[in-house]
Amino acid sequence: MTAANLVLVGASGWQHAAWRGAFYPDDLPEDWLLSYYATRFQAVWLPAALWQGASGATWDAWLHDAHEGFHFVLEPAAGPIPASERVRLAAPEWEQRHVWWLDDAPDLRQLAQRIARHAETGEPLYVFSRRGDLRLLEQALSLVQVMGY
Numbered sequence: 131m132t133a134a135n136l137v138l139v140g141a142s143g144w145q146h147a148a149w150r151g152a153f154y155p156d157d158l159p160e161d162w163l164l165s166y167y168a169t170r171f172q173a174v175w176l177p178a179a180l181w182q183g184a185s186g187a188t189w190d191a192w193l194h195d196a197h198e199g200f201h202f203v204l205e206p207a208a209g210p211i212p213a214s215e216r217v218r219l220a221a222p223e224w225e226q227r228h229v230w231w232l233d234d235a236p237d238l239r240q241l242a243q244r245i246a247r248h249a250e251t252g253e254p255l256y257v258f259s260r261r262g263d264l265r266l267l268e269q270a271l272s273l274v275q276v277m278g279y
Contacts, residue, residue: 135172135199135254136245136248136249136252136254136255136279137245137248137254137255137257137274137277137279138171138172138173138201138254138255138256138257139171139172139173139256139257139258139267139270139271139274140167140171140172140173140174140175140256140257140258140259140267141171141174141175141258141259141260141261141262141267142174142175142176142177142258142259142260142261142262143174143175143176143177143180143262144163144164144167144171144174145163146262148262148264149262149264152264153170153264154166164192164195164196165195165196167196168195168196168197168200170271171200171267171271172199172200172201173200173201173202173203173256173258174196174200174201174202174203175203175204175205175220175229175256175258175260176202176203176204176205177205178204178205178206178207178209181202181204181205181207181209182207182208182209186210186212189212189217193212193214193216193217196216198216200216201216201217201218201254201256202214202216202217202218203218203220203229203256203258204217204218204219204220205220206219206220206221206222227253228253228254228255228256229255229256229257229258230244230255230256230257230258231258231259231260232257232258232259232263232266232267232270233259233260233261233263233266236266236269238269238270238273241257241270241273242273242277245273245274245277245279246277249279257270257274
């Protein structure tokens with residue numbers, strides 16, 4: 131894991147109605163949302179209800195629409211998972227070690243300490259907002275930038 135992809139920030143899904151006009155341009159076509167999202171964020175948490183029903187063609191499109199360093203983290207559930215190093219099923223023990231939920235713990239000092247611990251081990255840390263709170267996500271992105279990751 132390089133410093134550039136040690137901390138990956140994102141939301142649960144990329145389709146948040148409140149983001150229209152606040153994050154996404156009002157006139158952005160629906161099928162461009164993921165590409166646009168991936169210009170600012172490095173990862174997305176996909177709820178099982180979203181990814182379980184995705185066809186192979188849908189996964190191909192998602193992987194194509196997001197840059198090579200972008201990661202898809204899947205809520206645990208049964209279903210076919212694409213064979214890609216960019217897709218990870220978040221087993222509970224893995225989630226506990228590698229996921230920080232901003233909505234549950236918005237304290238940036240604590241997050242900075244967690245990032246520092248991950249930097250020592252080189253293991254990735256995924257920082258997500260369940261609600262898609264743009265203010266918290268921007269704060270996390272700024273913190274990551276200030277820390278040099």
